Amino acid sequence: MTATPLLAIDNLVTAFDTPAGRLPAVDGVSLAIERGRTLGLVGESGCGKSVTAMSILRLVASPGRIESGSIRLAVDGELLELTSLPERRLQEIRGGRIGMIFQEPMTSLNPVFTVGDQIAEVVRLHRRAGRAAARARALEMLRLVRVADPEQRLDAYPHQLSGGMRQRVMIAMALACEPDLVIADEPTTALDVTIQAQILELLDDLRHRLGTAILLITHDLGVVAETCDDVAVMYAGRIVEQAPAAELFSRPRHPYTIGLLAARPDADRRGSGPLTTIPGMVPPPQEFPSGCRFHPRCSHAQQPRCASEVPLLREIMPGHLARCHFAEEISP
Amino acid sequence: MTAVPPDAGRTAAEWLPSGEATEPALLAVEQLQTHFPIHRGLLRRQVGRVCAVDGVSFVIPRGQTLGLVGESGCGKTTVGRSLLRLIEPTGGSVRFAGLDVRGQSHRALRSLRRRMQIVFQDPYGSLNPRMKVRSILEEGLVIHGMGDRMTRLERMAAALERTGLAAAALDRYPHEFSGGQRQRIAIARAVVLEPEFLVLDEPVSALDVSIQAQVINLLAELRQELGLTYLFISHDLSVVEYLADQVAVMYLGRIVESAPAERLCRQPLHPYTQALFSAVPSVEPSRRRQRIVLPGDVPSPSRPPSGCRFHPRCPLAETVCREVDPPQVDLAGHRVHCHVASRELDRTGGDAAAASATIQAAITAAAVGSAGLSGPRSDA
Numbered sequence: 001m002t003a004t005p006l007l008a009i010d011n012l013v014t015a016f017d018t019p020a021g022r023l024p025a026v027d028g029v030s031l032a033i034e035r036g037r038t039l040g041l042v043g044e045s046g047c048g049k050s051v052t053a054m055s056i057l058r059l060v061a062s063p064g065r066i067e068s069g070s071i072r073l074a075v076d077g078e079l080l081e082l083t084s085l086p087e088r089r090l091q092e093i094r095g096g097r098i099g100m101i102f103q104e105p106m107t108s109l110n111p112v113f114t115v116g117d118q119i120a121e122v123v124r125l126h127r128r129a130g131r132a133a134a135r136a137r138a139l140e141m142l143r144l145v146r147v148a149d150p151e152q153r154l155d156a157y158p159h160q161l162s163g164g165m166r167q168r169v170m171i172a173m174a175l176a177c178e179p180d181l182v183i184a185d186e187p188t189t190a191l192d193v194t195i196q197a198q199i200l201e202l203l204d205d206l207r208h209r210l211g212t213a214i215l216l217i218t219h220d221l222g223v224v225a226e227t228c229d230d231v232a233v234m235y236a237g238r239i240v241e242q243a244p245a246a247e248l249f250s251r252p253r254h255p256y257t258i259g260l261l262a263a264r265p266d267a268d269r270r271g272s273g274p275l276t277t278i279p280g281m282v283p284p285p286q287e288f289p290s291g292c293r294f295h296p297r298c299s300h301a302q303q304p305r306c307a308s309e310v311p312l313l314r315e316i317m318p319g320h321l322a323r324c325h326f327a328e329e330i331s332p
Numbered sequence: 333m334t335a336v337p338p339d340a341g342r343t344a345a346e347w348l349p350s351g352e353a354t355e356p357a358l359l360a361v362e363q364l365q366t367h368f369p370i371h372r373g374l375l376r377r378q379v380g381r382v383c384a385v386d387g388v389s390f391v392i393p394r395g396q397t398l399g400l401v402g403e404s405g406c407g408k409t410t411v412g413r414s415l416l417r418l419i420e421p422t423g424g425s426v427r428f429a430g431l432d433v434r435g436q437s438h439r440a441l442r443s444l445r446r447r448m449q450i451v452f453q454d455p456y457g458s459l460n461p462r463m464k465v466r467s468i469l470e471e472g473l474v475i476h477g478m479g480d481r482m483t484r485l486e487r488m489a490a491a492l493e494r495t496g497l498a499a500a501a502l503d504r505y506p507h508e509f510s511g512g513q514r515q516r517i518a519i520a521r522a523v524v525l526e527p528e529f530l531v532l533d534e535p536v537s538a539l540d541v542s543i544q545a546q547v548i549n550l551l552a553e554l555r556q557e558l559g560l561t562y563l564f565i566s567h568d569l570s571v572v573e574y575l576a577d578q579v580a581v582m583y584l585g586r587i588v589e590s591a592p593a594e595r596l597c598r599q600p601l602h603p604y605t606q607a608l609f610s611a612v613p614s615v616e617p618s619r620r621r622q623r624i625v626l627p628g629d630v631p632s633p634s635r636p637p638s639g640c641r642f643h644p645r646c647p648l649a650e651t652v653c654r655e656v657d658p659p660q661v662d663l664a665g666h667r668v669h670c671h672v673a674s675r676e677l678d679r680t681g682g683d684a685a686a687a688s689a690t691i692q693a694a695i696t697a698a699a700v701g702s703a704g705l706s707g708p709r710s711d712a
Contacts, residue, residue, distance in 0.1 A: 044540035148628070162629040163404075192403035192567065194626045197611035201625050219540065222613030226623075249615045261615060263545035265574035270593070274549040275574070278542040281510050 004074050005032035006180055006213050007056070012069035014048075014055045016285075023285035025051040025064065027237035030313075033181065038207065038214040040228035040245065042221060044282050047234040049217045053183050056082065056215075057094050073097065073181075096126040099174030099212075103186035106166060109158040115142075115169045116154030119176055126177045141172035145202060164195035168202070175206060185217045200227055221260060225249050233257050236283060236293040239313055243320040253322040253330060255298045292324070300330055357391035358429055358529060358561045359415070364388045365423030366407075366414045370634060382634045384410040386585035387424070392578070394528075397555065397562040399576030399593065401569055401608070405630055406582040408565045412531040415563065416448050417441060428529065446476045449522035453534035455514035459506040465492075465517055466502040472525050491524035492517075496550060512543035516550065523554060529561045536571060548575060569612050573597050581605045584641040585633050591666035599688035601666070601673040604642050606692055622696050640671065647698035648672045648691070 014026040026048040033039045041049045054060045056071055071082040075097060082090065094100070102108040110118060119141055120134035129137065135154070142150035145168040158166055167187060174182050184203070188196040204227060207214055216228055224231050225245060232242040233256065241254040252258045262276035269275065280297045283289060289296050295306040305325055313323040324330065366385040369378045385407045392398045402408045414421040417433065426433040428448060436444055452458040459468055469488045473479060479487060489499035495516040506514055515535060522530055532551065536544040552575060554560055566572050572579055573593055580590035581604065589602040600606045607624040626645045631637055640658050643649040652671050660667055661674040663682055668674070672694075676687035 044542060164629055192630075193569070193611040194403060194607055195629070196613075197607075197623055197625050200613070201623065220613065221541070221615050225615040226613045260541055263542050264570065264615070265545065265548055266570045266614075270574055274552060275545040277545040277549060281512060281543060282540065 004079070006035045006074050007031075007033045007215075008070075008072045008079075009052070009056070010070045010072075012052065012055055012071065013067040014051050014060055014064060015067050016064045018063060020286050024067075024237055024288075025285055026055060027288075028069075029234070029237075029239055031232060031239070031242075033213050033215055035180065035213055036207070036211045037230065038216055038228045040216045040218065040224035040231045041234060042218055042224050042231060043234035044219055046282055046284065048237040049234050050185055052234070053185050053215065053217050056183060057098060057100065058082065058090060059094075075180075092126065095122050095174075095179075096177050097179050097181065099177070099179040099182045101167070101170050101174050101182060101184040101187045103189050106158060106163075108170060109166060111158055114155050114157055115161070116156075119169070119173050122173050122176045137176060138172075141176050142169070144175070144206070145169070145172045147172070162195075163191055164198060167191060167195075167199055171199075171202065171206070175210065175212065178210060179212060181213045181215065183215045183217070186219070187216070188223065189218070189220070196223075203227070221249075221264065233260075236288050237285065238293065238323065239321075240294065240323045241321065242313070247317075247320055251317075251320070253316055253320065253327040254294075254324050255300050255330060256294050258330070259297075300324075300326055302326070356394070356430075357427075358394040359392040359563070360427040361391070361411075361415065361424070362389045362427075363424035364411065364414060364421055364426065366410050366419055367422045380634050382632075383585050383636060384633055385414060385421070386633075386636070388582070388585075388587055389424075390578075390580055390587065390590065392529075392561055392563060394561055395555075395559055396577045397564055397575055399572035399579040400563060400565045400582060401567065401572050401579060402582035403567060403608075403630060405584075405633065407585045407633065408567075408582050409533055411582070412450065412533050412563060412565050415531060416445060416450055418450070443476070446472070446478075446525045447527050448529045448531070449525060449527040450531040450533060451515075451518050451522050451535045453537050455511055455518050455538065456506075458518055459514055459521075461506055464503060464505055468506075468517065469502070469521050469524050472521065476525060478525070487524055488520075491520040494523065494554070495520040496546075510543075511539055512547060515539065515547055519547075519550065519554070523558065523560075526558075527560070529563070531563045531565070533565045534567070535564075537566065537568060544571075551575065569597075569609060581608065584630060584636055586641060586669070587667075588642065588670070589666075589668045595666050595684065599666075599684045601668045601677070601684060601688055601691060602642075602670045603646050603648050603672065603691060603695055606688075606695060624695050640669070642670075647695045 009029060009031040012026055012029045013024060015022050015024040029052055043049045051060060055066055066083055072079045073082055116135060116138045119138035123129050123134040123137045139150055139154055142153055147153050147165060147168050188199050218224060228245045231245050231248045232239045235256050241257045252261055259278040263278060265275055278297050291307040291309055292311050295301040311323045311325045313321050316322050316327045364385055365387060368382040368384060370380040370382060372379045388411055390398060400408045400411060410419060413419040415426055421434060470484055473484045488502060492499055492501055497516050536547050539547060555562060564572060564576055576593045579593045579596045580587045583604050589605045600609055607626045610624040628645050637644050639655045640653045643653040658669045658671045660669050661677060663677060663684055666684055673691060676690050680686040
């Protein structure tokens with residue numbers, strides 16, 4: 001890691017206060033994203049990956065709240081602590097310094113405004129641009145994200161566009177103010193594979209041209225493998241493994257990562273017996289096990305250690321972190 | 333079986349005889365059509381129709397699995413529902429175990445439906461939240477008059493156990509279960525009726541990776557132990573490649589290519605199939621292909637393009653593709669509807685591997701703007 005990453009999350013704890021008690025959806029997550037790099041945050045439903053992303057921009061809805069930890073963003077040479085930044089300043093960050101792309105473009109776009117107005121609004125807010133200048137910028141952005149017939153599309157409403165087009169509009173909005181970081185939460189999950197291919201290629205191209213860093217949140221290991229520089233795998237509110245993408249996929253060391261990779265069906269596994277499965281299911285936060293949270297499902301677990309002692313996320317090889325007592329002894 | 337359009341210019345007869353399975357097919361579908369009328373205005377006049385399924389043919393031999401893949405709106409779900417007449421087809425024929433499904437009276441259809449069951453994608457939407465698992469499972473048994481109270485209970489407990497749940501689940505409500513367990517309940521509801529054929533409509537798409545593998549294994553076991561025949565509908569090519577014997581690829585209401593699973597993924601001939609396979613992100617660098625990015629979106633099935641329906645997005649489209657609907661070429665069970673593929677097969681004397689490689693190279697070349705295939709590009 002270099003001296004100052006663009007974004008540094010340190011020991012973040014985001015919990016939800018519910019009648020059932022305090023549920024720590026994110027429980028001590030640390031991450032760093034460098035300028036121009038893509039970090040993939042992967043995990044299954046309920047692992048806390050989206051809550052982590054929402055915490056960065058303080059968009060976690062009540063009863064959820066950031067309990068502790070720090071989130072620092074490098075802005076013009078200084079480090080801003082996002083967890084304590086006044087709401088007013090934070091609004092400049094949202095959409096200005098950090099853009100967001102959500103999974104379902106239909107629900108994140110406003111149905112009663114044209115897409116041109118919605119992109120222009122971002123520019124007017126953050127750049128104090130005039131109407132004409134903002135509209136020109138919106139048109140430029142639609143061109144950049146390769147929307148066909150951008151002049152006509154400027155005056156189209158979201159429902160008049162296909163899913164892939166809407167996601168392009170979302171990307172145009174997220175990038176309109178040239179943010180340093182884009183948080184993309186399952187940006188292609190609602191799309192078909194051929195449209196997913198278009199969007200992934202677009203994101204990759206824009207990243208290289210604009211130098212934007214991307215935090216890509218997804219459950220799809222294939223998407224991560226093909227688009228990310230670095231990967232962090234989350235399980236039950238914690239990061240269990242983190243490494244450069246090529247390293248993680250060729251030498252996974254945490255039993256959960258190994259299990260996820262082995263559970264993927266494909267043609268090569270035809271006829272070679274049943275798929276390897278991870279027994280049981282992801283525990284809900286109120287039932288997080290003691291010790292290593294993966295131990296009840298882990299075939300390598302050794303008692304009493306795994307059930308009692310929380311493993312640390314430690315470096316087992318340069319740049320490769322794993323949260324497992326036996327990471328050195330395990331190989332896929 | 334598969335009807336070749338009358339305008340078929342050339343046939344594959346010179347290559348090899350059709351690799352038709354000799355065992356009798358459990359399900360034979362011929363030229364299935366399901367069109368939905370579009371009504372507009374005060375008088376609700378019909379102004380058009382959506383051709384969701386527009387001439388689909390396939391057979392599934394007993395004990396085999398046909399994987400039906402395609403993107404949203406291609407009509408794959410409508411095919412599944414039309415087979416069971418959950419949606420009434422508007423044309424073509426469906427034969428199940430020798431019976432004409434479309435010609436059955438409602439009463440006869442009911443007994444047929446016991447033998448043909450369906451599992452839906454969303455285990456949250458497909459189970460009634462106000463019914464206990466007991467009632468969910470028993471409903472079908474009662475409707476079909478299967479057993480008395482005691483034997484029904486035994487059957488239900490056995491079905492639950494078979495799908496990996498305890499009999500104690502009978503007295504619980506769907507919300508008490510996780511997504512994977514609910515899908516097991518939905519599968520138990522289908523198998524408790526001792527069907528022969530299951531339509532599985534995206535049965536694992538809503539599940540997490542680690543749970544998905546468990547349910548896929550369960551489906552494979554059930555197929556083996558109960559001798560079930562599956563129509564497995566999915567947009568996920570990896571799952572289909574793993575589970576299916578035959579794979580059919582749909583685009584805009586039609587099957588554009590079908591073949592035994594291994595041949596289809598090793599030697600895809602249709603440019604759409606090639607793009608579809610290349611677009612699946614893979615974690616293994618060795619399996620990663622050059623990604624073919626298709627331009628544009630799938631057109632609306634109410635206004636399908638002329639000629640080959642794929643031509644507006646096809647990097648290899650020629651004049652003939654815009655004008656003439658491509659006939660089917662059948663290469664020993666590997667069937668494809670594509671002018672370019674059929675010419676390449678002619679050129680290579682029916683060598684699918686060579687033709688597949690040439691087409692792939694041409695698409696890749698077309699994507700970077702250079703000219704494509706060898707051979708004539710404009711003759712019909």
